Amino acid sequence: MNQINQSGWKPGTPVASIDGEKHPTVTGNKALMLEEALIFEIGDADTYGVDLPYTPTDLPGRMGKFTRKGEIGLPGLSEPQTVRHYTRLSRQNYGIDLGFFPLGSCTMKHNPRLNEKVARMPGFLDVHPMQPIDTVQGALGVIDELAHWLITLTGMQSVAMSPKAGAHGELCGILCIRAALEARGDARKVVLVPESAHGTNPATAAFAGYSTEDIPANKDGRVDLDALKARLGPDVAAVMITNPNTCGLFERDMKAISDAVHEAGGLVYCDGANFNAIMGRVRPGDLGIDAMHINLHKTFSTPHGGGGPGSGPVVLSEALAPFAPLPFVEKAKDGSLRLIEEENMEEHHASTFGRMTAFNGQMGMFTRALTYILSHGADGLRQAAGDAVLNANYILRQLEDVLHAPFGASGPCMHEALFGDAGFAEGFSTLDLAKGLIDEGFHPMTMYFPLVVHGAMLIEPTETESKAGIDQFIMAMRSLAQRAKDGDEALLTAPHHAPRARLDEAHAARKPRLAWSEPEG
Secondary structure (H helix, E strand, O other): OOHHHHOOOOOOOOEOOOOOOOOOEOOOOEOOEOOOOOHHHHOEOOOOOOOOOOOOOOOOOOOHHHOOOOOOOOOEOOHHHHHHHHHHHHHOOOOOOOOOOOEOOOOOOOOOHHHHHHHOOOOOOOOOOOOOHHHOHHHHHHHHHHHHHHHHHHOOOEEEOOOOOHHHHHHHHHHHHHHHHHHOOOOOOEEEEEOOOOOHHHHHHHHOOOEEEEEOEOOOOOEOHHHHHHHOOOOEEEEEEEOOOOOOOOOOOHHHHHHHHHHOOOEEEEEHHHHHHOOOOOOHHHHOOOEEEOOHHHHOOOOOOOOOOOOOOEEEOOOOHHHOOEOEEEEOOOOOEEEEOOOOOOOOOOOOOOEOOOOOOOHHHHHHHHHHHHHHHHHHHHHHHHHHHHHHHHHHHHHOOOOEOOOHHHOOOOOOEEEEOOOOOOOOOHHHHHHHHHHOOOOOOEEOOOOOOOOOEEEOOOOOOOHHHHHHHHHHHHHHHHHHHHOOHHHHHOOOOOOOOOOOHHHHHHOOOOOOOOOOO
16 A cells, blocks of 8 residues: 555655655645555554553463464554544545446445435344344334335345345355255256356356356347357256346347246346346346346445445245245234244245355345335336436447447447447557546546456446536546547556556565565665
């Protein structure tokens, strides 16, 4: 993070200003862009931020062999020093509350503050998964109502609420498929994955014990239906398909694909990460889908990033509903709600493949997602999907004359627009344009994915961005695209205005420095 400090810079030593201007400052600060040392360089292990009573080190402890044998080596900081350090670092970070995130396939949208307020209400904020059932009836009611609306929106039979993220939901769906095949004594071992599917799909299938095979895309960026039909056979357990796919396109042959897979004895898994593009307009259940996970952060605006918290409920068809994991919420005859948690209760889900998590899912995300659904209503959810598609198509048509749009001629896109690096001057790449975008004050779009397009740039504006904000982004992209075409060498060293200049990312990934050490000299 801090190249200057890692190289031996100490506070008080004159350094060149951050953006390369010829006006260095003694502190390294540039007005409100404050230079921040590593936490080890601010404090030291010999001082403490608080006064603690002396504790003899030779007393017997309760940690046994895990008792620390030496000093931990962490620096001691006062509370103001600690707060300032992390606040200054946070100012160098980018977030959805600062600006537009054009990340395609990683929907980053505004999180409505109403959702946050409801999630912090007493009874939701402080609920614990091991409370007696009669004390959490409201929380179970939230799970049950959210499950109802997810089933309604997707046209499916049931939903497993416990998966904790998209990839976790994929695994849930594939395990349901495996359990269904095993129940009928079918030992199929191959899962077909189109080129335009999300990269986690083949990994999930392999983790569940299947081998995977690719299905090529046609010239329009969609699944080659003829190639898929030619490969179907008694060894194919399932097809994992992303719809809308990672090229930002709706799979027009989805129903024909499902029918062909079912006729061959297989099942259909749909990666529902892009459900936000079709919500309220298309029901996956009507397209023959057997299982589909829903990323609550992508479609229903729960927080995203920082490693979590994730939530990936999985909706299931009638064929797979009996095999869903435990636990699940059930309404008793007296109207009360309870959790069905036992795997051996014959009258309740005897065919379940088991349990994926210790408890019943991410309560905070359930509360936020249900708040989002109820505050929008059916018409609002439909409009949100329409606005996301409208914004993406606006970007596609505003940039297609300066950026290569490989599938622009095949019709409108869905929630994201896809471009390639064809036409850039020799030596210039998508990475250079992305680094230039940082100088313009934007987080870069998804780069080099999907792999079916060389130098891919995948842009998703979501429904939450204003036209003015999108127009500013388009202006920046048009300028950068022209610079890449003209061979502007300044782009090769961008960013110039960020807290740090361009890093050697390959070296950092292959030989990361994971521990701090005192600089020599």
